[in-house]
Amino acid sequence: MSAPPLRALPRRGFRHGSPRTVHLTEPSQEALARLGEWLGLDFGVVRQLQNPELVPGVVQIRRTTLFRFDVPHYRPDAPLDWKRVDVIIAPRLAVTISPEGASLVPRALERWEEAHRPKTPGTLLALIAAEDLDSMEKVLARFHAHHEHLTHTGSGGEPLGRGESLKRLRAQVATLLLGLGTLNDVLDRFERWRPKAIDEAECAELIGVRDRAIRNRRDAQTLHDELEELQESISGSAGVLDVESPRIVEIAASVGEHQLVRMTPAHAISGIIGGMAVSFGTLAMAVVAGPLADLGEARAALFGALLFPIGFLILVIGRGELFTENFFVPVTSVWMERARWRDLFVLWSTTLLFNLIGAAILGWVMTRHGVLHPEPADFIRRLAERKATTPHWPMFFQSVAAGWAVTLMTWLMLATRGQGPRMVMVWCMGFLIAGAGFNHVVVAAGDIFMGMFLGAPITLTQWLWNNFGISVLGNLLGGILFVTLAGYLQAHAINAGERREQPPVQKPRAARVPRRQAEA
Numbered sequence: 001m002s003a004p005p006l007r008a009l010p011r012r013g014f015r016h017g018s019p020r021t022v023h024l025t026e027p028s029q030e031a032l033a034r035l036g037e038w039l040g041l042d043f044g045v046v047r048q049l050q051n052p053e054l055v056p057g058v059v060q061i062r063r064t065t066l067f068r069f070d071v072p073h074y075r076p077d078a079p080l081d082w083k084r085v086d087v088i089i090a091p092r093l094a095v096t097i098s099p100e101g102a103s104l105v106p107r108a109l110e111r112w113e114e115a116h117r118p119k120t121p122g123t124l125l126a127l128i129a130a131e132d133l134d135s136m137e138k139v140l141a142r143f144h145a146h147h148e149h150l151t152h153t154g155s156g157g158e159p160l161g162r163g164e165s166l167k168r169l170r171a172q173v174a175t176l177l178l179g180l181g182t183l184n185d186v187l188d189r190f191e192r193w194r195p196k197a198i199d200e201a202e203c204a205e206l207i208g209v210r211d212r213a214i215r216n217r218r219d220a221q222t223l224h225d226e227l228e229e230l231q232e233s234i235s236g237s238a239g240v241l242d243v244e245s246p247r248i249v250e251i252a253a254s255v256g257e258h259q260l261v262r263m264t265p266a267h268a269i270s271g272i273i274g275g276m277a278v279s280f281g282t283l284a285m286a287v288v289a290g291p292l293a294d295l296g297e298a299r300a301a302l303f304g305a306l307l308f309p310i311g312f313l314i315l316v317i318g319r320g321e322l323f324t325e326n327f328f329v330p331v332t333s334v335w336m337e338r339a340r341w342r343d344l345f346v347l348w349s350t351t352l353l354f355n356l357i358g359a360a361i362l363g364w365v366m367t368r369h370g371v372l373h374p375e376p377a378d379f380i381r382r383l384a385e386r387k388a389t390t391p392h393w394p395m396f397f398q399s400v401a402a403g404w405a406v407t408l409m410t411w412l413m414l415a416t417r418g419q420g421p422r423m424v425m426v427w428c429m430g431f432l433i434a435g436a437g438f439n440h441v442v443v444a445a446g447d448i449f450m451g452m453f454l455g456a457p458i459t460l461t462q463w464l465w466n467n468f469g470i471s472v473l474g475n476l477l478g479g480i481l482f483v484t485l486a487g488y489l490q491a492h493a494i495n496a497g498e499r500r501e502q503p504p505v506q507k508p509r510a511a512r513v514p515r516r517q518a519e520a
Contacts, residue, residue: 021112021124023105024097032097039064039090049097052084055338056182058189065089067125067186069132070179071104074139079168080175085132087125094121096128104131122202129187129209133216136180140220143173147223151230170227173220180217184210248414249332249491256333260343267321271351274320275358279446281311282380283366285434290375297382302435304379309430311443316413316426323352323442324406327479328487329414335488352441352472359446367453377454384451387444388458388466395439395467399474400482402438405429407479411487441471 024031027050036046045066048054059066066088073081083102088095098105108127112119115127146169187210289304315322326347333339366372372380390398409429416422433440448456448463 021109022093022095023109024095026100027097035095039088039093039095041088049086050084050099052082056084056186058186063091069128069186070182071098071102071132072135072139072176072179073101074142076142080139080172080179082179085128087128089121089125092121094124096124104128104135107131120199120202122199123205126202126205126209129183129206132183133209133213136176136183136213137216139176140216140223143169143176143220143223147227147230166227166230170224173224173227177217177220177224180213180220184213184217187213248411249336249488251414252329252332253336253338256330256339260330260333260339260347267347267350268354270319270321271323271354272358272361273318274315274322274325274351275355275360275442275446276362277315277318277320277358278311278322278440278443279359279362279366279450280314281308281430281434282383282443282447282450283372283376284308284310286372286376286379286383290373290377290379293375293379300379301383301437305431305435308434309427312409312426312430313423316422321351321355322406323348323355324403324440324475324479325410326351327403327407327476328410328484331480331484332488355442356445359442360449363446363449363453367450372454380447380450381454381456384448384454384456384458387439388448388451388456388462390439390466392466392470395470396474398437398439399441399471400478401436402433402440402443402471403475403478403480404482405433405438405478406440406475407483411483439467439471439474441468441475444468444471 024035027035032046032049035041035049036043041064045059045064048059048066048068054068056068056070058068066086069085069087070082071085073083075081083099085102085105086097088097096105096109105128108124108131111127111131112124115123146165150166150169187206284307285301285304287304288307289300292300292303295303314320326344330339330344330347334341334344367377406429409426412425412429413422416425432438433443444467445463448458448467452458452463
């Protein structure tokens with residue numbers, strides 16, 4: 001079946017400039033379907049056009065490539081909004097699709113037509129990416145100006161009003177940070193997977209836009225940190241826990257979306273760091289509890305548990321990654337259909353694998369002859385034997401509790417303002433896990449590995465059967481069921497209640513295509 005000619009498409013909302021460009025504004029689903037037929041696009045690609053639920057990115061089908069951009073729409077009295085712009089690049093064609101009111105594409109097309117250089121689809125794509133970044137830079141400049149105004153506002157103003165303004169500005173800067181990150185991701189993927197329709201010069205121009213995006217992202221991150229410090233200096237301890245469930249879930253979904261999309265070898269290194277970090281906590285616990293063995297095993301372990309959170313602090317401050325930390329943030333993004341289950345399973349499996357490698361490396365190094373004193377070494381051996389011989393059902397419920405506690409810690413880290421309160425929260429949760437004897441899969445593996453290296457009568461089969469499998473299942477159940485699902489349902493209920501309280505909004509009717517025009 002031959003593709004319909006361009007004139008067969010509805011003319012409403014089209015701008016047909018040069019022979020190589022087609023621009024659609026607020027196209028109907030019928031127009032998008034005909035466009036897909038005309039270009040020979042896969043139906044899955046057509047469904048992605050003008051879909052704001054999908055993360056910006058790059059999709060390539062045969063010789064046609066789809067680029068999805070998010071363009072900022074700034075209003076001083078409203079949250080920062082985003083409009084989706086789609087760009088389809090083929091060897092001799094560029095199609096741009098944007099919503100009503102997005103002036104970025106007309107500006108890029110005007111610059112493209114006036115440029116004294118070959119008018120290729122690649123140059124148009126580079127101009128659109130540059131216009132997108134220019135829009136973000138203008139928004140960032142306005143945020144900087146607002147920050148300067150709030151910084152130099154005297155104490156004669158209302159502290160509460162100033163604090164609310166800071167809070168809103170900080171939220172907008174955080175949203176802009178995500179937008180800069182997604183633009184950076186799109187251009188990163190482009191560099192790794194360059195379409196044949198784009199030559200070396202156009203590729204270099206797009207990479208230059210990406211480098212600018214990286215610099216602007218650093219600038220926005222610095223501004224965000226300065227706003228956080230200013231807000232804390234104004235409000236003091238007030239507002240430490242002022243983030244509601246819907247906002248926490250939204251933050252988690254956004255962070256998890258980028259976490260799953262941008263999985264790199266750095267995740268493996270972060271996993272190794274995470275496994276080493278929590279094993280440092282066991283060493284700190286053993287250094288205290290070992291010499292106190294005369295007080296009894298339970299009392300010595302309780303005193304040692306006061307030092308166990310050192311491992312969690314190393315994990316958080318050192319940017320390590322722990323298997324059980326990924327039970328809330330990425331799971332939420334998958335539930336909200338912003339990421340794929342396959343990517344989540346890959347993240348879980350790789351993080352757990354490299355956590356175990358990190359724990360094994362640290363355990364081997366720290367158990368070499370003469371590194372540990374006899375008392376801490378004896379404590380670690382006894383701890384490893386206990387974790388490898390606990391009956392299955394008690395082990396399972398201890399694992400549920402550990403997954404629950406670590407995922408709750410992740411939730412509270414997102415809900416808590418300020419580094420000081422966050423560190424206190426981490427310390428409390430770490431003490432609870434060690435003091436109550438909860439069974440965390442990575443912590444237990446590190447304990448057992450060190451015990452085996454120190455001569456404890458434990459085999460790998462015994463660890464896998466009596467601890468590892470049960471720990472993984474219990475940690476997953478405790479974290480996802482009692483924290484992630486509960487928080488997700490709570491946020492959904494709060495949002496539903498707020499929608500019921502608001503007056504109904506009359507939705508605009510979809511634009512109709514005249515029958516004669518559609519049949520042309």
